[in-house]
Amino acid sequence: PASSGSSLKPYYVTTPIFYVNADPHIGHLYSDVIADVLARYHGYMNSGYSAYDRNGRPVSADSYGLQARVAQQSPVSPIFSTGTDEHGLKVQKVAEAAGEDPRALCDRISQRFRHLADAANVDFSTFIRTTDADHAVAVEHLWRTLRERGHIYQGSHEGWYAVSDEAFYPETQVRKVVVDGQEQMQSIETGAKVEWSQEVNYKFRLSAFQQPLIDWLRANPTAIQPAQRHAQVLQEIESGLADLSISRPRSRLSWGIPVPDDADHTIYVWVDALTNYLTVTGYPAWANDASKESSAVERSAWPADVHVVGKDILRFHAIYWPAMLLAAGLPLPKTIVAHSHWTMNRAKMSKSRGNVANPFEAIDMFGVDTLRFFLMRVGGNLGADSDYNPAVLVEYHRKYLQGQLGNLVSRISAPKIHAGLADSPRDEKGVLLRPSAEDVRAVLDQETYALCERLEEELKQLPGKVDELMQAFELAKVLELVLETAVGTANEMVQRIEPWNAATPVAAVREAVVLTTETLRIAALLLHPFMPTKMTQLLDALLIPQNLRTSSKHLVRQDVNGRLVSHARWRDPAQPKVEPLFPKIQP
Numbered sequence: 001p002a003s004s005g006s007s008l009k010p011y012y013v014t015t016p017i018f019y020v021n022a023d024p025h026i027g028h029l030y031s032d033v034i035a036d037v038l039a040r041y042h043g044y045m046n047s048g049y050s051a052y053d054r055n056g057r058p059v060s061a062d063s064y065g066l067q068a069r070v071a072q073q074s075p076v077s078p079i080f081s082t083g084t085d086e087h088g089l090k091v092q093k094v095a096e097a098a099g100e101d102p103r104a105l106c107d108r109i110s111q112r113f114r115h116l117a118d119a120a121n122v123d124f125s126t127f128i129r130t131t132d133a134d135h136a137v138a139v140e141h142l143w144r145t146l147r148e149r150g151h152i153y154q155g156s157h158e159g160w161y162a163v164s165d166e167a168f169y170p171e172t173q174v175r176k177v178v179v180d181g182q183e184q185m186q187s188i189e190t191g192a193k194v195e196w197s198q199e200v201n202y203k204f205r206l207s208a209f210q211q212p213l214i215d216w217l218r219a220n221p222t223a224i225q226p227a228q229r230h231a232q233v234l235q236e237i238e239s240g241l242a243d244l245s246i247s248r249p250r251s252r253l254s255w256g257i258p259v260p261d262d263a264d265h266t267i268y269v270w271v272d273a274l275t276n277y278l279t280v281t282g283y284p285a286w287a288n289d290a291s292k293e294s295s296a297v298e299r300s301a302w303p304a305d306v307h308v309v310g311k312d313i314l315r316f317h318a319i320y321w322p323a324m325l326l327a328a329g330l331p332l333p334k335t336i337v338a339h340s341h342w343t344m345n346r347a348k349m350s351k352s353r354g355n356v357a358n359p360f361e362a363i364d365m366f367g368v369d370t371l372r373f374f375l376m377r378v379g380g381n382l383g384a385d386s387d388y389n390p391a392v393l394v395e396y397h398r399k400y401l402q403g404q405l406g407n408l409v410s411r412i413s414a415p416k417i418h419a420g421l422a423d424s425p426r427d428e429k430g431v432l433l434r435p436s437a438e439d440v441r442a443v444l445d446q447e448t449y450a451l452c453e454r455l456e457e458e459l460k461q462l463p464g465k466v467d468e469l470m471q472a473f474e475l476a477k478v479l480e481l482v483l484e485t486a487v488g489t490a491n492e493m494v495q496r497i498e499p500w501n502a503a504t505p506v507a508a509v510r511e512a513v514v515l516t517t518e519t520l521r522i523a524a525l526l527l528h529p530f531m532p533t534k535m536t537q538l539l540d541a542l543l544i545p546q547n548l549r550t551s552s553k554h555l556v557r558q559d560v561n562g563r564l565v566s567h568a569r570w571r572d573p574a575q576p577k578v579e580p581l582f583p584k585i586q587p
């Protein structure tokens, strides 16, 4: 996510748009948080002008004309879109059953998803609803484009249809099962009951895009992440693609966008839904301008840099959607990231099963950052399903947040330690200076000294390693690396040096304080996308000015010899004690 190529094009990340047939649960929040972490990290990395000069001195606003440089260089802010998918049979049925006007139902549940994003600090820039007026314009335009280019035809369709999925499945995607002694057919992918049905509808020539899709995936081996999903999709395409039914008779489905020029048919909800990613960018305005002005496409936010999706909807995003885009002559998304599922007692959490965890309650109970941390520390391993268990969540809070990060903060901010450093040398800003290597070596045993060196090395490498992991969408590993490696080593060092012990030589205390403070500053910046509220508190406590909370390119401050130097100071050197960052969660 670090580079978006053209400086004109904003980085653009999306979540799926959620169905409004039921309340949001933890699984939805999970998609939101992944996208939020990516958007925040990207915005942070790219908001960077160089905050330090080559000697590691902070560049101050006035002396370097920073205002002007920021104005010139600041890239376009990322676009982060989420929203709700409001058309289709499911919503129509839920509304009918409840005797509610479908629009009123959509308004109500859509608000819930918006409130959840707000409550979870998910900092989206656009919230799209497929019932928005500009969305219908985009969908109609895309339909007409596909039709004019010869990719839509009228045909009759028969096959295995699942009412609950609103989808036809090919023969290879269904299997026979016995339910209550009765044989029935079901979708292998979703387990939904399917029935053989026939109808007249419009079809999209998906089959014509088999080879172009294969070529795209072969030429772009990181287009679908994690890698095993890429292989899986490629295999699926190679096994053959049938044309896709993309409309439903109006008689059966009335809650949707009518097919342009044929009011007897409604556009299939998935065509409608996928187009949201274009609507967000202002399509079709830039596509129309492209014929007159060649830079219009380049200046648009399209293509998306990352579509975050659950594995359940990967087929739609990695096969149907790219094929539709190719057919329309539009660029393809750069990356599709498929995450796995949250389960409850190992069964997929889903509204149809009713085994869902309420994310609003979880936020109230555990705190927003602890919940985000848990979702990413466990679910950030995108290839595997994760089981949602509040007892495990509390244990993770205790072990990593309280035990590593919180513990280091409370140990090193103890007023007693800082009182003992009242006479130690500081720079003009009051930042405690790091003692020379000789002075430290003179007072530490060899092993402790080596530990300090290891910590210093880990810190220097941390931003680069985190960036590599972020590029590879290894979100759980980012948290593991920062908390268990860097913060873990710092805790070990503090434990050995015992800066609170009156017998510890002052040079050793200074070394411990400087290295720990730097560890906390660097960790707070790298963890900020994951836990924005708590990490802001920590950066505040370290008195890091806003303009030094951006760009990790110069995150680690070193002197001309490559030696890490101190940078942060505590809120008040005499009274630096901060409130516990991660108080104990009462079970």
Ligand code: ME8
Pocket (backbone or CB within 6 Å): 015, 016, 017, 018, 019, 020, 026, 027, 028, 030, 031, 085, 273, 274, 276, 308, 309, 310, 311, 312, 313, 340, 341, 342, 343, 348, 349, 350
């Ligand atoms: O599929 N674990 O909407 P939807 C993890 N409207 N993620 C989960 C999950 C779970 N147990 N359950 C749901 C739709 N999700 C369509 C999408 S996009 C153009 C249209 C997440 O409300 C996951 O991201 O059923 C999944 O893909 C999405 O919610 C499906 O939400």
